[in-house]
Amino acid sequence: xxxxxxxxxxxxxxxxxxxxxxxxxxxxxxxxxxxxxxxxxxxxxxxxxxxxxxxxxxxxxxxxxxxxxxxxxxxxxxxxxxxxxxxxxxxxxxxxxxxxxxxxxxxxxxxxxxx
Amino acid sequence: xxxxxxxxxxxxxxxxxxxxxxxxxxxxxxxxxxxxxxxxxxxxxxxxxxxxxxxxxxxxxxxxxxxxxxxxxxxxxxxxxxxxxxxxxxxxxxxxxxxxxxxxxxxxxxxx
Numbered sequence: 001x002x003x004x005x006x007x008x009x010x011x012x013x014x015x016x017x018x019x020x021x022x023x024x025x026x027x028x029x030x031x032x033x034x035x036x037x038x039x040x041x042x043x044x045x046x047x048x049x050x051x052x053x054x055x056x057x058x059x060x061x062x063x064x065x066x067x068x069x070x071x072x073x074x075x076x077x078x079x080x081x082x083x084x085x086x087x088x089x090x091x092x093x094x095x096x097x098x099x100x101x102x103x104x105x106x107x108x109x110x111x112x113x114x115x
Numbered sequence: 116x117x118x119x120x121x122x123x124x125x126x127x128x129x130x131x132x133x134x135x136x137x138x139x140x141x142x143x144x145x146x147x148x149x150x151x152x153x154x155x156x157x158x159x160x161x162x163x164x165x166x167x168x169x170x171x172x173x174x175x176x177x178x179x180x181x182x183x184x185x186x187x188x189x190x191x192x193x194x195x196x197x198x199x200x201x202x203x204x205x206x207x208x209x210x211x212x213x214x215x216x217x218x219x220x221x222x223x224x225x226x227x
Contacts, residue, residue: 031213045216056214093158093159097213100208104215106161107158108158
């Protein structure tokens with residue numbers, strides 16, 4: 001089965017450092033999501049893209065977070081500067097949407113710890 | 116956004132059928148009903164989705180009420196591996212988005 005690949009799987013960083021998380025969506029998928037999961041807040045949608053264009057990033061703290069898709073095979077989520085409250089598991093998901101909804105495939109996540 | 120209501124938790128005996136309910140009384144005509152599940156320490160996993168008609172796949176069945184205000188995910192024979200949080204989500208063409216907004220879901224426990 002095709003997979004969404006996220007790197008790194010785990011990241012421990014010090015407060016104030018820049019963190020970059022990467023996602024390789026499934027080839028041919030035109031929609032990419034970034035989610036953050038914590039025990040308190042559950043799964044929160046941060047941003048999503050259609051055909052590499054950002055559709056909505058209203059769930060993302062704009063002052064420190066940024067999401068991009070430099071090409072169709074790579075999506076990135078950056079945090080600069082990182083803070084302890086950013087500690088969470090970050091998931092990427094991709095899917096093919098062509099005028100109707102589809103099932104989305106999630107990656108295994110990046111577990112971020114900011115100390 | 117259209118909201119869904121699910122029980123916080125359910126229990127099932129192994130090898131018995133499980134019916135997971137979801138209410139979505141404010142569903143719009145273009146909203147699809149999606150179900151995802153999340154096993155411990157894993158990312159969410161697509162289970163099934165439908166619009167109006169009942170749907171079956173290798174994992175589960177989705178029964179949609181005639182008025183579409185509720186639906187039921189049916190696991191025909193629960194196994195220990197089915198213990199997970201199950202999310203019922205509405206996703207549609209509003210603003211052309213088809214985004215997924217997760218609620219708290221139903222935590223399913225399977226008893227051996």
